[in-house]
Amino acid sequence: MPLSFFSERIEAAIADAVGMTQSGMPPAQLTSAVQYAAAPGGARIRPTILLSVAMACGDDQPAVTNAAGAALELIHCASLVHDDMPCFDDADMRRGKPTVHLAYSEPLALLTGDSLIVLAFDVLSRQSPDRALPLIRHLATRTGTPFGICAGQGWESESEINLSAYHRAKTGALFIAATQMGAIAAGQDPEPWEELGARIGEAFQVADDLRDALYDEVELGKPVGQDEIHNRPNAVTELGVDGAVSRLKDILGGAISSIPSCPGEASLAKMVQATAKKLIPSSKLNRVPGE
């Protein structure tokens, strides 16, 4: 299945969701900011994984899968808008564009994040009840606290950090949501899918650490060296570039072998590898002379 097939479904579903905020006589700036924050430009990795899992499980209700993918990406977009704000990373650029608080204002960035969170649950609430409710429950668990991305960010305010809980919540949570929501959207039990999501999350964390260390701001579309500035743990600092690349390959191998038995198991394995390749183009790694 080519990646462009996923991309079209995902962008259409996100556009439908954002369209819900444009009815009636909405406040123009907030409406524009919500659209700006959810606009194409990101890798859409989480909904791509969600759709891949749903298709591997049969994808018998594509509208539910699309809504689930859109909802998950809206939560991710909300977290980026809030994380970029001055009281967190104070970032100027995101996806190659000015961040929402710079393009609009701080109040509008705060409201945009809030609106996107609410919109995610709104989108899911319009699906068939037997799948909508577990989708909402899983998305809420992986978004809020203690097991979601809010908790992940919250750990950064602690003097003593539980590293495993921190990484699992901050980066892992939305990947676990991706695999589990993909299964639920296709009418399957989400439990066997947790490990795949957790392992993809670990791989993504290591890949993110590599990009933070290897790329410059123009290539990455956002500030680099943020981990060093904010004194956050980083796999490249701990293992070096070669060590981090080796660790990434190990995690991906574990991820693929954790895929539960399902009709589309083989193509899902290929999908995970293709997604991993998008994270770190090998041309970039070849240009890095050792560590």
Add this chain to the structure above:
Amino acid sequence: MPLSFFSERIEAAIADAVGMTQSGMPPAQLTSAVQYAAAPGGARIRPTILLSVAMACGDDQPAVTNAAGAALELIHCASLVHDDMPCFDDADMRRGKPTVHLAYSEPLALLTGDSLIVLAFDVLSRQSPDRALPLIRHLATRTGTPFGICAGQGWESESEINLSAYHRAKTGALFIAATQMGAIAAGQDPEPWEELGARIGEAFQVADDLRDALYDEVELGKPVGQDEIHNRPNAVTELGVDGAVSRLKDILGGAISSIPSCPGEASLAKMVQATAKKLIPSSKLNRVPGE
């Protein structure tokens, strides 16, 4: 039905919801801030209205009603935490205590608001599907944009304000949610209940304007004169104190006559009057010599 009966149900339901954030090994500061933001001290007017409507409609599934009341109040608490932040009202005090960004930090206030929004939907997602989904849909509509409190705040960033859309979204939305969610929680059609919520919202707006003009900071538990500072429309500025009191009485009369026919119609009317009395104690008005 004495107000203390509602109060006990509401506080227990909120405590149950907040308890969900305390399982496992949560980040301590965020967990504490969520509890602080949802702690008793507010009037709990919105869930009181929700429970009153549910009881007037038979309240045949009290657990659903309690969850709905808690979810609605959590959204209200979230909006207070975010509205108090430096980029909005920059308020020091709320409910007689330091605001969350002062008691904890700005990052934790942002995350606390986000976590409370997510928790509200999480709580509802655990109820029976036939009521949970419409509850989630109505709460999302009245929280996000274009018809919810996010849109209401968003209007304050516009150069030309649609006053009717602004008031209906900013103050009215969660009162409409209160009456409609009360009906849904009791298995009734929410549509006939929209007008009562909208009118209570208008009454609350006028009462809030009166308190902003008549009370001092210690009595109100938050800064006064905010409308004048932020150049927001205010009924006392437009109509004077006597005019605003008269307008408040008119709106309440309309609210009571809009109550749909239901088993508990008469006691609900009393409840609306009792709630109105809590908003502006008559002793305070008697001490104000005319305008």
